Amino acid sequence: xxxxxxxxxxxxxxxxxxxxxxxxxxxxxxxxxxxxxxxxxxxxxxxxxxxxxxxxxxxxxxxxxxxxxxxxxxxxxxxxxxxxxxxxxxxxxxxxxxxxxxxxxxxxxxxxxxxxxxxxxxxxxxxxxxxxxxxxxxxxxxxxxxxxxxxxxxxxxxxxxxxxxxxxxxxxxxxxxxxxxxxxxxxxxxxxxxxxxxxxxxxxxxxxxxxxxxxxxxxxxxxxxxxxxxxxxxxxxxxxxxxxxxxxxxxxxxxxxxxxxxxxxxxxxxxxxxxxxxxxxxxxxxxxxxxxxxxxxxxxxxxxxxxxxxxx
Numbered sequence: 001x002x003x004x005x006x007x008x009x010x011x012x013x014x015x016x017x018x019x020x021x022x023x024x025x026x027x028x029x030x031x032x033x034x035x036x037x038x039x040x041x042x043x044x045x046x047x048x049x050x051x052x053x054x055x056x057x058x059x060x061x062x063x064x065x066x067x068x069x070x071x072x073x074x075x076x077x078x079x080x081x082x083x084x085x086x087x088x089x090x091x092x093x094x095x096x097x098x099x100x101x102x103x104x105x106x107x108x109x110x111x112x113x114x115x116x117x118x119x120x121x122x123x124x125x126x127x128x129x130x131x132x133x134x135x136x137x138x139x140x141x142x143x144x145x146x147x148x149x150x151x152x153x154x155x156x157x158x159x160x161x162x163x164x165x166x167x168x169x170x171x172x173x174x175x176x177x178x179x180x181x182x183x184x185x186x187x188x189x190x191x192x193x194x195x196x197x198x199x200x201x202x203x204x205x206x207x208x209x210x211x212x213x214x215x216x217x218x219x220x221x222x223x224x225x226x227x228x229x230x231x232x233x234x235x236x237x238x239x240x241x242x243x244x245x246x247x248x249x250x251x252x253x254x255x256x257x258x259x260x261x262x263x264x265x266x267x268x269x270x271x272x273x274x275x276x277x278x279x280x281x282x283x284x285x286x287x288x289x290x291x292x293x294x295x296x297x298x299x300x301x302x303x304x305x306x307x308x309x310x311x312x
Contacts, residue, residue, distance in 0.1 A: 010090040011183070016176035016271050017084050027084055033283050034077045040286030041066040044296075051299035057140035058124070061117050062289055064144050068110045069282035075102045076278045080176045093163065096178040101159040103177065107254070107277070108205040109151030114247055115209035116143040117289075121243075122216040126223045154201055161194060174267035177278070181258065182270065195262065202258040210251040217244055246288045250281045 017023035017030075044066040048054045079099065083089045091099070123134045162180045168188045175182040181198060184191045217240050224237060253273040257265070 009093050010171065011093065011096050011178065012089050012172040013079075013083060013091055013176060013178070014172060014174050015080060015083055015089060016275070017080075023084070027081065030077060030279060031081065033279055034073060034081075037069065037073045037279075037283040037286075040283065041070040043300075044286050045070070047296065047299055047303060050303050053302075054295065054299050057135045057137060058117075058120055059295075060137075060140055061113065061120060061144070064113060065110065065117070065289065066286055068106050068113065069285050071102065072106045072110070073279060073282040075099055075106070076177045091178065096183075097159055097163050100162060100178040100180055100183075101155050103278075104155035104158055104180070105148075105151045107151070108154045108201070109147045111205045111209045111251070111254075112147035112150060113144065114250070115212050116147065118213040118216040118243075118247075121240075122220055125220050151205070154205060158197075158201070161197075165189060165191070175271060175274070177274075179270070179274065181262075181265075182267065185262070198258055202255060206251055206255050207259070210247065210255065213247055213251075214244070242288055246281065246284055249284065250277050253277055 017026050045063050048059045048063040076099075079091070120135050120140075124131050127134065158180050162183050165184075166188045167183075167186050171186060173179070173182050173186070184194065221237070221240055224240070253276040257270055257273045
């Protein structure tokens with residue numbers, strides 16, 4: 001077993017990558033994914049900001065999703081990469097608390113935001129004439145602010161609890177980031193009450209939004225089926241199936257991880273599942289939701305033309 005030097009207040013993150021050639025290969029792969037996620041999400045944020053044609057509620061929601069994914073992956077991967085490269089797996093209590101707070105805030109907020117985005121598409125397709133009223137800029141802003149506030153409050157409660165409970169002598173977290181359930185395994189007290197709060201939070205912020213998204217897209221697919229235009233049906237089916245794939249990619253591993261009892265969880269499985277919603281999804285979201293969109297491609301073309309015309 002590896003021997004780590006740590007102070008009495010530091011936590012130790014065992015990490016995700018093995019210290020071998022396989023670990024180096026996975027490290028390079030994760031760095032590439034990280035850079036792609038940074039480029040994709042930053043590009044979306046800047047593009048929506050620069051092009052006035054994208055100043056609509058739908059793209060404002062997309063810009064928020066890109067901001068969340070950018071924060072998400074930047075909170076996890078740099079620390080994991082640093083630990084792998086330098087072999088220093090320790091993280092201070094404050095650092096662990098900050099990482100946990102940001103992670104839980106983004107996780108809860110993004111779960112609610114994805115539900116808002118599904119509602120936006122549902123109204124746009126099923127009630128196009130009512131769209132300007134139901135999804136006005138004010139309503140869009142309220143959905144975003146509400147998601148951030150609820151996600152932050154939930155995160156603050158969980159992080160505060162995790163940092164104030166007594167821990168046993170070992171503070172070695174068998175994970176690649178400060179995941180609260182993985183931390184509570186080290187607690188020197190019974191945490192069964194807290195495990196119920198995790199169940200409730202997962203249900204409110206992940207399971208219920210996922211069910212509402214599935215129902216919304218089900219209604220959308222039914223409306224699309226009744227369309228007279230074959231091209232319209234094909235386009236809508238493609239959009240819905242693609243969005244549902246990414247939504248499932250994010251929600252299902254999250255829900256499966258946090259709704260299972262502790263007795264049925266394993267650290268290795270939890271880490272593998274966490275890769276989906278902390279690393280892979282932030283890379284896929286800008287591709288699925290934005291870069292395959294014709295309006296986004298048109299905006300990108302206009303911005304590039306504007307840049308070259310200024311430089312001449």
